[in-house]
Amino acid sequence: GAGVSQSPSNKVTEKGKDVELRCDPISGHTALYWYRQSLGQGLEFLIYFQGNSAPDKSGLPSDRFSAERTGGSVSTLTIQRTQQEDSAVYLCASSSRDRFPSGANVLTFGAGSRLTVL
Amino acid sequence: QKEVEQNSGPLSVPEGAIASLNCTYSDRGSQSFFWYRQYSGKSPELIMSIYSNGDKEDGRFTAQLNKASQYVSLLIRDSQPSDSATYLCAVNTGFQKLVFGTGTRLLVSP
Numbered sequence: 001g002a003g004v005s006q007s008p009s010n011k012v013t014e015k016g017k018d019v020e021l022r023c024d025p026i027s028g029h030t031a032l033y034w035y036r037q038s039l040g041q042g043l044e045f046l047i048y049f050q051g052n053s054a055p056d057k058s059g060l061p062s063d064r065f066s067a068e069r070t071g072g073s074v075s076t077l078t079i080q081r082t083q084q085e086d087s088a089v090y091l092c093a094s095s096s097r098d099r100f101p102s103g104a105n106v107l108t109f110g111a112g113s114r115l116t117v118l
Numbered sequence: 119q120k121e122v123e124q125n126s127g128p129l130s131v132p133e134g135a136i137a138s139l140n141c142t143y144s145d146r147g148s149q150s151f152f153w154y155r156q157y158s159g160k161s162p163e164l165i166m167s168i169y170s171n172g173d174k175e176d177g178r179f180t181a182q183l184n185k186a187s188q189y190v191s192l193l194i195r196d197s198q199p200s201d202s203a204t205y206l207c208a209v210n211t212g213f214q215k216l217v218f219g220t221g222t223r224l225l226v227s228p
Binding site for chain 1: 152221
């Protein structure tokens with residue numbers, strides 16, 4: 001696609017329910033990131049996928065959080081038994097790793113999924 | 119110690135002035151440094167990247183990197199009200215993980 005697409009754009013759920021957030025990266029981008037941004041805060045790294053390599057899950061805050069990336073493209077972030085502190089905007093970003101000699105990833109972000117847990 | 123640190127601000131400057139935004143990082147092995155701009159309610163967008171010590175200029179923006187001091191800065195010349203946003207410093211800390219600072223809010227008054 002032309003950009004990174006995230007759905008839903010807004011999700012209101014009750015405490016204890018499970019939610020799934022979806023990210024469709026830019027076509028051909030091998031790297032995919034999930035970040036979380038709470039109100040007035042910076043971006044908190046959650047998880048990173050690069051090609052077929054094992055994902056870097058070091059940022060997932062608890063075992064209630066999980067993510068998968070199917071076929072090297074679409075990714076789903078799942079939050080089980082949601083808590084009020086999970087309320088935040090969840091941002092997905094993708095990148096083409098080959099862009100710079102250093103191998104650094106330049107990220108293009110989606111519009112985010114705003115999660116509100118009541 | 120946070121991996122990437124920024125002053126949260128707000129940094130207030132008059133229109134036409136130079137805005138100076140600063141960032142320090144803890145991982146001495148970091149190789150790539152980025153500045154993202156985030157307007158309220160919007161997603162971050164890349165405005166500058168820098169990999170080597172020294173200055174890199176792009177229009178009204180100049181990024182400065184000093185790896186010995188573990189310091190990266192962004193200068194915005196001739197600041198405009200439309201530059202009012204939160205500026206996020208991001209550092210590639212290895213294993214391709216990009217770590218962001220909490221951002222500095224810039225307010226440019228007409």
